Amino acid sequence: MKKAIVLRSLGIGLLGFSLVFAQPLAADANRGGGDNPGQEKKNTSTEQRVNEQSERSVKNEQQKEDKEIAKEEQREIRDTYRQEKEQLNELKRESKEAYQAAKQQLKAEIQQHASTLELEGDLEGAFELESEAVKIDLKDRASYKRLGELYDKKNGNKGMKVFVNGTHPVFDVPPVIKSGRTLIPIRAVSEALNAEVDWNAEEQKVTIKRDGVTIELFLGENIAYIDGKEMILDVPAGLHNSRTVVPLRFISEALNSFVDWEPESGSVIIVDEVEIDEEDTTEDSNNDGENGDEV
Known part of the structure; x- marks a missing residue:
């Protein structure tokens, strides 16, 4: 009988002890596992920065790719014009009159393309093409006038x-x-x-x-x-x-x-x-x- 009473008392004591210490632990658990607005805001801000950096990187790569494509297109255009100049040399031997007409036509085409590049803001490309046009008729003052104006515009000064x-x-x-x-x-x-x-x-x-x-x-x-x-x-x-x-x-x-x-x-x-x-x-x-x- 005494033993039963002692055990029952011991059980009640342990139950009380558990209740006393369980409440703070539960509260700590609730605080640790509950919502934390500050942490969520920090995570969101970090994610935004990562996304922005990723977008900038993609944009920079795209711009580099576009520039390379534009340069390649200009190289192809110049190569095409040079090939046509070689064809002119062949034509020159066949007919002087036809050669002169074809030469002027080619020069006009190159200068028109140079003007397009100038309007697009590609002054370096326009200058290079205009230089090719000048080489078709090396003593033509009008072509040098245009070339000189492009040089000044490209370099931002006159002289x-x-x-x-x-x-x-x-x-x-x-x-x-x-x-x-x-x-x-x-x-x-x-x-x-x-x-x-x-x-x-x-x-x-x-x-x-x-x-x-x-x-x-x-x-x-x-x-x-x-x-x-x-x-x-x-x-x-x-x-x-x-x-x-x-x-x-x-x-x-x-x-x-x-x-x-x-x-x-x-x-x-x-x-x-x-x-x-x-x-x-x-x-x-x-x-x-x-x-x-x-x-």
Whole structure:
């Protein structure tokens, strides 16, 4: 009997103990497993950031892909035009009249495409295509005018430009005007004309060689030599920003090159006579130095 009473008392005590400690544990469990607005908000914010980063990454990849596609399309267009120019050479041998008509048609097509690229904001692509159009008729002033305007627009500034066979050589220093004559960095233009340039610091002498012709100029002197024959210069060769500059017209003509000036775009035109045929010469471009322009 006593034993039963003791056990019953012990059971009641344990039950009470359980109730006392179970309530806080249940409350803790409810707090741990219940809603937590702050945590949910944090999770949502993290998920949004991940989504935004993913969207930006996809967008950047798409833009890169679009640019590559556009570049590839331009390469294909240029290749097509070059192939057509090769076909022109074949046609040229067959019929001079048909050749001239086809040449002008091709140039017009290229220039029209260049204008489209310009309207789309692709100034680099427009300039490259316009340069291809110029190479079809290397002495056409109107084409150089357009090319010079695109160059200024592409680079955001205006100034004198020099084009050699339809391309724009990279100059360390820009051309300069002295006594009404244009002086150019000799190395860039000579290399564009496939000429060799040598500098003798002791004699202060520039030597230019091309196709068996040797030209010698001395800094500060208005005397030059072509294959040993003395020539008088309007202005001497000199230094500009530590670069040797020489009279443009003298050096170009001494290397058997055509020189012209397009005043509206401020473009100097140099054409290697080896690159062109007599039929490519236009009446307008033959009026060298008209309107009093000097190069």
